[in-house]
Amino acid sequence: MKLIKTMPILAMMFIMLMVSCKDKDNNDDDPTPTEDVAPTVLSTLPENNEMNIARNHNVVITFSEEMDPSTINNSTFTVEQGTADISGDVEYSGVEATFTPTEAFDASTEYTATISTEAKSQKGMNFEENYEWNFTTGGSEASIEGIDLGASGNYVILAKTAINNSGTSALTGDLALSPAATSYITGLALTDNTGYATSAQVTGQVFASDMADPTPMNLTTAVENMMTAYNNAAGRSETDFLELGAGNIGGKTLTSGVYKWTNTVTIPNDVTISGSSTDVWIFQIAEDLTMSSATNIILTGGAQAKNIYWQVAGHATLGTTSHFEGIILSMTGITFQTGASINGRALAQTAVVLDGNAVTQPAE
Template identity: 60%
Template sequence: MKIKNLFTTFAMAMVVLFTACSSDDETQTSPAPSVVLTNPTNSESNVARNKVITVNFSQAMEASTINASTFTVKQGTVSVVGAISYSGTTATFIPVTSLAAQTQYTVTLSTGVKNLEGKALATQMQWNFTTSANAAGLSAVALGAAGNYVILAKTAINNVPTSAITGNLGLSPAATSYITGFSLTDFTGYATSAQITGKVYAADMVSPTSSHLTTAVDNMITAYNNAAGRLTPDHLELGAGNIGGTTLNAGLYKWSGTVTIPTNVTLTGTADDVWIFQIAGDLNMSAATNLTLQGGAKASNVFWQVAGETTIGTSSHFEGVILSMTGITFQSGATFNGRALAQTAVILDGNTVVQPQ
């Protein structure tokens, strides 16, 4: 009997012990996750248009639950396309293109976001922010004396008549003989042509033309290096180099190879907005294709830094300042509002070229 009572007492003690442990385990279960910090914050204004949106959680989350369905950014009812990632306790949303100017956006985290134990956010999180007028930190490329020319080249400017050009032409260190197809009339220090509303300058003309051109070419190279040296692009390898059919907000764009424009492209922004396109390869625009500006965007604030060759296709229309390491070719009937600044030659074929306002 004593032995039987002893086992009974032991069994009851074990029941009490296991019950206590079970109760302790339940009380130690982690609380539901919460959001402890957002950037930008709720109702924040003047937010950079290239802003990386971040959310910090109170605990580690299950990365697979943070995706395009559970972490959204919208302008009204229109979703913003972005790259979503998660590391540590921070979720990140990087818009594919710059956000619109002076526009309110809404960020939402649904209860589909869960922690490592599968416990969801207690409630859906939602907050708003408003963007600034300009793309943050992006200023126009200073052209210096190169801005005195609608076409500036080092080795040649060749034209198949008849073109219509508004603005000055400059060539240095090559001589006047390397400017062809314009039927030039020589004056002291410059020349004119019936195809040009402006003057033509070359390195072999009398002083001070030669020294002015030397300065302009130096400034052109400085401007090219400035554009190429801009850091932290807003958009990297957009469209794998094919930007046809896109509408592009202001910002810094970068590609490691060639960029093609097979169909129409629109740049949309204000008169103060700046676009810089860093292209390590060629820039090729197809025939009968248009690049247009809207919303007050200005060609003088659009910069195409091209390490390779630039070709604007037959009957196409292009806008902006082309800073080319090598040649710029306008094929038959192409029109251009901007400046063609080439470190080799500019080739024309019955084109209309107008310097930007």
């Protein structure tokens, strides 16, 4: 009787032993969990075959694991245009390597980036094969077309709501205000004439929407043209330089092209704009433009103020005794602090505020 009762127990123990042996046999076929594998690429910036890349874009590669930093350098991480090597600096941190070109990439050009098999992981494992990817820059190889100012280009200052002056300014060129009336032009001691006014501070004429015909119609057209020019500048999509200097362009030399920022742009130090007399610069600024006191924009190589366009969605402020070059197209206001000067135009969709400034229209 005891033998009969113990038989089920023995059967169960036999089954458990068989299962254990089978699991052991299966585990013998599994690869060791500590086996080393070659590193791989998780992602790249730009992505493979990505188009319209800004010419100042860095090239970034993200690895599947930490790499041996001594093997991530200009020999193992390269960028080429055709068969020509591109000069740049390589930095490695965490699981990312960044290639920063010494000079901006060419416009509308395809480039090839490569991480070679000489790159090793921290475990000493090499890439199994070279990893390559391509990207193409944006911008235009041809000359950039300037902005048509239309009738707004007849004025050195054009505003919609007010032109306010303090101190004694020296304004060379015509001034205009519309749809606001003459009373919103202050601090210039105007002398009324038929269809225009004059001022001892203005080498030119002053116009407002409530003056005699044909001034009101002329100013309506000028304001419409100013807004069209603003939209033209803001709408240029062939971006050459994106977020240059994270918005701080002090100390930089700017070659011709379309520049775009999604934030505020500051000029804390002198800036050089370098190019020929036919080169064009378009600066698209999504927020404010602020220039520090006693700083200058310097033109070299024949660059001309009439070909430099600053499209500013926010407020443009030129600091005390600063000097500015180019045409400001502001959706908001333009403020010249004490003694600031400009060789260009101030075209604002609200007010222009002056304080003892020299404002001179650019040579044509």
